[in-house]
Amino acid sequence: MTPFKSISSKLIPIDVINIDTDQIIPKQFLKLVQKTGYDKFLFYDWRFDKDGNPKREFVLNNPSYRDRTILLVRENFGSGSSREHAVWALRDFGIRAIVAPSFADIFYNNCFKNGVLPIIINHDHIEYLFNHAETVKINIDLTAQSIEFDSNIIHFEISESNKKMLMEGIDEIGMTFNFESYISDYEKTKSTYSLGVV
Amino acid sequence: MSSTNSIRHNLPRTLFDKIWDDHVVYQQSDRAKKQPTLLYIDRHLVHEVTSPQAFEGLRIKNRSVRRPNLTFATMDHNVPTSNRSLPLVDNTSAMQMQALKQNCNDFGITLYDMDSPNQGIVHVIGPELGLTLPGSTIVCGDSHTSTHGAFGALAFGIGTSEVEHVLATQCLWVNKPENFEIRIDGIFKNSHSLTAKDIILYIIRSIGTSGGNGAVIEYRGEVLSRFSMAERLTICNMSIECGARAGLIAPDSTTFEYIRDRLFAPKGKDLDNLINIWQDRLRSDNSAKFERTISIDVSNLAPQITWGTNPSMVIDITDSIPYPDEYSHGNDGLKKAALRALNYMDLTPGVPITNIDVDRVFIGSCTNSRLQDLIEASNVVKGRTVAPNVRAMVVPGSQLVKTQAERIGLDEVFKDAGFEWRDSGCSMCLGMNPDILSSGERCASTSNRNFEGRQGTGGRTHLMSPVMAAAAAVKGKFTDVREML
Numbered sequence: 069m070t071p072f073k074s075i076s077s078k079l080i081p082i083d084v085i086n087i088d089t090d091q092i093i094p095k096q097f098l099k100l101v102q103k104t105g106y107d108k109f110l111f112y113d114w115r116f117d118k119d120g121n122p123k124r125e126f127v128l129n130n131p132s133y134r135d136r137t138i139l140l141v142r143e144n145f146g147s148g149s150s151r152e153h154a155v156w157a158l159r160d161f162g163i164r165a166i167v168a169p170s171f172a173d174i175f176y177n178n179c180f181k182n183g184v185l186p187i188i189i190n191h192d193h194i195e196y197l198f199n200h201a202e203t204v205k206i207n208i209d210l211t212a213q214s215i216e217f218d219s220n221i222i223h224f225e226i227s228e229s230n231k232k233m234l235m236e237g238i239d240e241i242g243m244t245f246n247f248e249s250y251i252s253d254y255e256k257t258k259s260t261y262s263l264g265v266v
Numbered sequence: 267m268s269s270t271n272s273i274r275h276n277l278p279r280t281l282f283d284k285i286w287d288d289h290v291v292y293q294q295s296d297r298a299k300k301q302p303t304l305l306y307i308d309r310h311l312v313h314e315v316t317s318p319q320a321f322e323g324l325r326i327k328n329r330s331v332r333r334p335n336l337t338f339a340t341m342d343h344n345v346p347t348s349n350r351s352l353p354l355v356d357n358t359s360a361m362q363m364q365a366l367k368q369n370c371n372d373f374g375i376t377l378y379d380m381d382s383p384n385q386g387i388v389h390v391i392g393p394e395l396g397l398t399l400p401g402s403t404i405v406c407g408d409s410h411t412s413t414h415g416a417f418g419a420l421a422f423g424i425g426t427s428e429v430e431h432v433l434a435t436q437c438l439w440v441n442k443p444e445n446f447e448i449r450i451d452g453i454f455k456n457s458h459s460l461t462a463k464d465i466i467l468y469i470i471r472s473i474g475t476s477g478g479n480g481a482v483i484e485y486r487g488e489v490l491s492r493f494s495m496a497e498r499l500t501i502c503n504m505s506i507e508c509g510a511r512a513g514l515i516a517p518d519s520t521t522f523e524y525i526r527d528r529l530f531a532p533k534g535k536d537l538d539n540l541i542n543i544w545q546d547r548l549r550s551d552n553s554a555k556f557e558r559t560i561s562i563d564v565s566n567l568a569p570q571i572t573w574g575t576n577p578s579m580v581i582d583i584t585d586s587i588p589y590p591d592e593y594s595h596g597n598d599g600l601k602k603a604a605l606r607a608l609n610y611m612d613l614t615p616g617v618p619i620t621n622i623d624v625d626r627v628f629i630g631s632c633t634n635s636r637l638q639d640l641i642e643a644s645n646v647v648k649g650r651t652v653a654p655n656v657r658a659m660v661v662p663g664s665q666l667v668k669t670q671a672e673r674i675g676l677d678e679v680f681k682d683a684g685f686e687w688r689d690s691g692c693s694m695c696l697g698m699n700p701d702i703l704s705s706g707e708r709c710a711s712t713s714n715r716n717f718e719g720r721q722g723t724g725g726r727t728h729l730m731s732p733v734m735a736a737a738a739a740v741k742g743k744f745t746d747v748r749e750m751l
């Protein structure tokens with residue numbers, strides 16, 4: 069995973085609320101067993117017609133947007149299925165950050181494990197960005213937890229652990245192994261009243 | 267246990283708080299910073315779609331599965347629902363299923379594969395096999411893990427990276443969600459034509475697809491205590507459709523009786539002792555604090571049906587297709603979504619939904635494929651035939667459900683009426699196997715998601731209860747099942 073510090077880019081706007089992960093990557097592409105190479109399936113049914121030809125009007129097919137790395141979306145982005153393939157597809161396509169007024173919970177968690185930064189900012193700023201999406205350039209500074217555009221500098225929230233995961237690209241499982249004594253203590257002493265087999 | 271914890275335990279707690287506290291392995295002291303808590307996971311359910319990359323991750327780092335005996339796998343998403351003796355037509359599906367077999371073999375995990383009598387949709391077989399127990403924590407790389415909350419278990423869906431984490435550590439870092447209470451009140455005329463599905467669709471209609479974000483919903487109220495486990499599972503199953511991390515229902519005698527004699531559930535005296543503890547502990551204290559509370563009155567509920575492309579776009583069966591302004595109440599985003607949905611669904615505002623013809627009927631999915639669902643649907647179908655314009659199928663949630671249904675002759679009722687009677691799996695809930703809609707086809711479906719393309723690219727899904735789907739199959743159009751029972 070590429071450690072994340074700061075990025076600047078113009079925006080890729082998709083002005084639809086409640087975009088679910090079935091749209092971000094349709095089910096026919098979940099049959100693969102590898103973790104990379106999903107970029108060509110991103111928003112497949114929105115991006116390609118039934119013969120597989122790119123739909124001109126869809127923003128991801130616009131060549132002048134192709135080098136942009138920040139997605140701008142509406143409320144409740146990533147709802148529905150837990151498929152992490154949705155984040156893999158965005159990441160493989162080159163998306164490094166997603167700016168939205170809100171995200172669905174599982175999708176939000178999945179982002180951090182794959183070096184993608186989801187940023188929540190308020191509706192007014194979102195509205196402004198959609199209105200200027202053609203031209204406005206965004207600077208995201210993860211260390212300072214700030215996002216800067218035109219004359220605005222906005223602070224965004226992120227938990228210490230998620231921030232660390234993005235900035236250092238840490239191996240979360242390796243980190244949890246440091247808590248081995250707590251885990252085995254739990255297994256020895258608290259082994260639950262709920263499970264016959266534990 | 268530290269002293270701060272025991273002080274906190276004297277405060278009134280919700281059911282969710284209690285299960286959470288019981289599973290804390292490690293908690294950072296600085297709670298203000300919203301640091302995640304390390305939680306112990308009692309059960310890890312695995313299926314073929316969201317696990318291959320997790321096992322691959324273990325292999326790369328030379329790691330093992332910490333508690334293979336707490337991990338159970340099945341194949342459900344890709345499996346064909348007919349002619350299982352034939353080779354799979356889809357190579358990539360076959361490879362994914364083969365990968366799960368290999369992984370379970372290599373890492374010592376119990377697998378119910380395509381040919382097992384215990385095979386089925388992961389959220390149907392968990393309860394059926396006694397893997398889903400009150401007070402436990404359950405995860406699966408699948409958003410509908412919320413289903414298992416019907417037993418008073420804390421159960422939630424996770425991504426593939428988290429699947430790998432649980433395999434390796436049997437734990438998960440989680441930020442504690444909020445407590446959200448939904449009271450289901452009123453006199454529910456559970457008259458065979460109204461079901462748990464109508465209640466949960468009505469709830470999602472009321473709070474929207476993100477109304478439960480960041481929360482665990484505890485469903486409470488008299489209506490639930492009269493509900494069977496099948497009905498409670500249907501309610502908790504769709505908690506994720508309003509964005510909740512999990513749904514919960516406090517266990518009671520109905521729950522405990524269900525668990526008795528299940529394959530993996532504790533037995534005899536052990537179970538009795540557990541039931542005593544469960545009864546005592548697994549309820550929200552009287553003055554426990556919920557961050558959010560709403561109450562829903564179901565006295566005058568009509569059968570519910572979706573018209574659009576997310577599970578909150580719901581109307582009564584007696585309603586007409588809504589106008590975008592009527593649906594959006596001035597919210598611009600919702601209005602655009604309504605326009606887009608009307609276009610995708612090829613529907614005209616103002617037209618009664620009962621005027622609209624259907625092409626396909628799907629009775630199945632982890633929402634509505636249990637024995638009770640099939641019995642209820644069969645009561646509508648009995649002595650009637652599927653309309654000539656309709657192709658209808660029943661896909662039992664598990665092979666066990668299938669066998670039980672056949673024992674009481676349901677297969678004959680459905681087949682006589684012209685339904686296809688299939689083997690168990692996710693099937694047309696998401697169409698990863700060959701069961702898909704063609705572009706433009708309209709389906710009356712008992713599943714949980716009506717997203718664009720969910721059941722097949724260009725397919726149009728309307729969600730409803732099993733009895734409503736059965737009625738649509740017979741009439742060839744959306745129908746108020748109350749007129750038929």
Ligand code: SF4
Pocket residue numbers: 342343387388389408410631632633691692695696713714
């Ligand atoms: S039946 Fe549908 S919702 Fe349930 S697990 Fe299978 S694909 Fe997911």
